Amino acid sequence: MQAPSFGGVKIPSGNGQTIRLSRGASLADFGDKVEVNPASLVQVLLHLGEMVTATQSLPDETLQLLGDELKYNVEVVSPEDEDRELLESFSIEFGEDAGTDEDLRPRPPVVTVMGHVDHGKTKLLDTIRSSNVVGGEAGGITQHIGAYQVGTEVDGEDRKITFIDTPGHEAFTAMRARGAQATDIAVLVVAADDGVKPQTAEAIDHAKAAEVPIVVAINKIDVEGADPQRVRAQLTEYGVVAEEFGGDVQCVEISALRGENLNSLLEAVVLTSDAALDLRANPEMEAQGLAIEAYLDRGRGSMATVLVQRGTLNVGDSIVCGDAYGRVRAMLDEHGTNVKSAEPSRPVQVLGLTNVPSAGDSFLVVKDDRVARQIAQQREARERFAQQSRSTRRVTIDTWKDALAEGERNELLLIVKGDMSGSVEALEESLSKIDVGGEEVDIRVIGRGVGAITQNDINLAASAGAIIVGFNVRPEGKNSELADRMGVDIRYYSVIYQAIDEIEAAVKGLLKPIYEEVQLGSAEIREVFKVPRVGNIAGSIVRGGTIRRNTKARLIREGIVVSENLNVDSLRRFKDDATEVREGFECGIGVGYNDVRIGDTIETYEMREKPRD
Structure with missing residues (x-):
């Protein structure tokens, strides 16, 4: 078969051959796979009306277009598949307990506290662990995730329970959903005087989707108008049937403010765990788990709260978490005390990572620092290429509507920076879900990170035409002046809902005179x-x-x-x-x-x- 010609350049036909490319691959990557000079592929795309460079990251559609023209079946590998293949290349099995049934040992249940805003979730955890989270939160809303392990006595036996504190407002749907997926049991907090609310139903949906048992804590039984029986009846409408009504869901009436019946709640969690779940893990294998939260600490660097799901994490282990890696220099428990090892279901803060991982990233222990670095660098490169492939031209929030009207833009690009990775994830999820009233318009987050706004953030925003959203962070050094010179629009917020409301109002052209x-x-x-x-x-x-x-x-x-x-x-x-x-x-x-x-x-x-x- 004669090779097709593009502007005098002849390229052999692929004859239906399948080639696998990473998301955000360039023409140079394509050329390596098919043994063709990338300059020839540039001419092919020029012939097809696409002007790109040989090293530019390309979206999936462009790679597919080029493959169709050259008779290749292009398969763009998803990040999940690529990551699994990467780990397999290092002979690492992730997400499974190694060994036989005899190697498995009982582990404490991991519990997520869920429910409607202001129904007392944070106060409940405050009372259980005798600390105060509410005081440091903007607007009185839980904006960060924490994990804590507490002890209780059931039938004369000491038992432990791990709590993951997820925020309660609807803007944090992604964080709450991730919390349910990481846990074994959901504690649903419902105010006795307020009953089932929309976010209560949302929490029930998340728990059912994650297929985790539910224990209901009917809170505020000491306030005027409290009616626990009405709450039980309302829950029945959502498929949560209390034991008193012939169901299998334990409902415990508590007062988080006064600390009433909390031991009964903990006992109900343990009994539900014993009855519905077989919670076992192998503590002898190399540790694997999940990053619950991460942030930068002055003087100590990256601080990641991780939940060990299998194996035992020890000080000195080489770990990789997302695109961060390092050797565990120290581990702290929920009280700030140094610990040397963490067994399954144990949450600890880890010091020693090179950078801040994202909330929800999986972590695993590898044999040495070299392997950890290789895995992290390949993950980081893959994410960078994927982001570059999504980058487009530049704009500011004040001129975006004009550019849209002129047909120059059909999307608003954002870079989200925050003080905690959980907040960044929740803000990104909420902004990307804003309904802008038309399929031809899109809001897309092309970059995110934890810490001060850096020169790299401003350069990316300038080149891609993105707006930077800063949540409890500011530009470092002279970067504020750099942003002014480069025309980059930076928006600062301390409460997440102000950011959502303003961006939504801006893209809809509904902004009224403001301060x-x-x-x-x-x-x-x-x-x-x-x-x-x-x-x-x-x-x-x-x-x-x-x-x-x-x-x-x-x-x-x-x-x-x-x-x-x-x-x-x-x-x-x-x-x-x-x-x-x-x-x-x-x-x-x-x-x-x-x-x-x-x-x-x-x-x-x-x-x-x-x-x-």
Whole structure:
């Protein structure tokens, strides 16, 4: 058969031959598979109306188009299949217990607490583990995931239960769903005075989809209007039938605020686990499991909360988690105590990873650092190529509607950065699900990460035409000025629903006149002075703009917003009160917040009304 010719370039026909390519592969990759010069493939695509370079990552459709033209059957390998093949190349079996039945040992149940917002999930876990999570959360909503192991006594025997705390608001559907998939039993918290709500039904759906047993905690039995029997009747409508009504679901009436009947709830979890599940794992194999949460810690680097699902994780093990790898330098339990090993169902914080993995990433122990590095680097390269293949031209949120009207754009690209990987995942999931009212328009997240907004984020946004959404993070160093020069639009938020509402309003063209944040000045803290009856005063030098008394302020530490909604209560130059201090001058600043440290940045701003088109 004669080779087809494209502009004088002859390329042999594939005759239906199948070739496998990674998602985001380039023409160079295609050429390697079919032993053809990539420059020839560039001409083929040019003939087909596609102008690309030999090293550019291509979307699946372009690879399929090229394959059809050259009579090749192109099979784009999914990330999951590619990852499985990668592990098989290192003779690693992931997701299965090695050994025989005799090697399996009983393990504690892993429990997810689910339910409607403000029904008392966080308070329940607070009471169980005697700590307070609510105080540090914006808007009083649980925005991060944690895991904790508690002990109880059932029939004279000490038993352990692992709790995974998933957020309760509908915006965190993805996080809650992942929590259900990682767990054995779902504890459904329902307020006795409020009954079954939409998110309660949503939690039931997640638990049933994950095929996990449900234990119902009917909370707030001590408040006025509490009616536990009504709750049991409502749950019946959703297929959750209490034992009192002839079903197999245990319902326990509790008061998380007063700590009433919590032992009965824990006992119900253990009994349900014993009756419905055969929870066993092999503690002798190399550890495998799941990353529940991860973030960057000042001084200690990447901190990943992992749940060991099989095997035993030991200090000194070489592990790979997503595209992060490293040797376990230390492990901490829920109380911050160092532990040397973690058996199945044990959640621990791991120190020693090279970077921050994503919440939900699987981890596994490998034989040495070299293997861990190879697996992580191949995963990272695959993800980078896939992201590049999705990149397109640039835009800002203010001009996006105009570009759409002119036919220049049919999608809004976003880069999401946050202080915790769980928040990033939830925000990404929520933004991608915004209904923009037409099939011809799409919202797509092309990049995400944990930590301060970096130069790489800004470069990607500039080249791809993306908008950066910062959740509790700020640009590091001079990157804010770089973003201004490159025309990159950065949006800052501290509550996830504000981000969702504003992006949705922007793409629908429904934004009303709003208040815009205008930065006034920033100051670097050089010294901290303790003043009796006043608190800590930050001895600072103004690095940019002007610091004014009685303006709003925020405290930033290594690019992360430590405290929001502060106020410049006092401003002094030496011993004299000052109304304002300009760039380059030193001053003492009091913001009514005592946890100020040398090296922190105080950023002042004001809200100005700005009408939007």
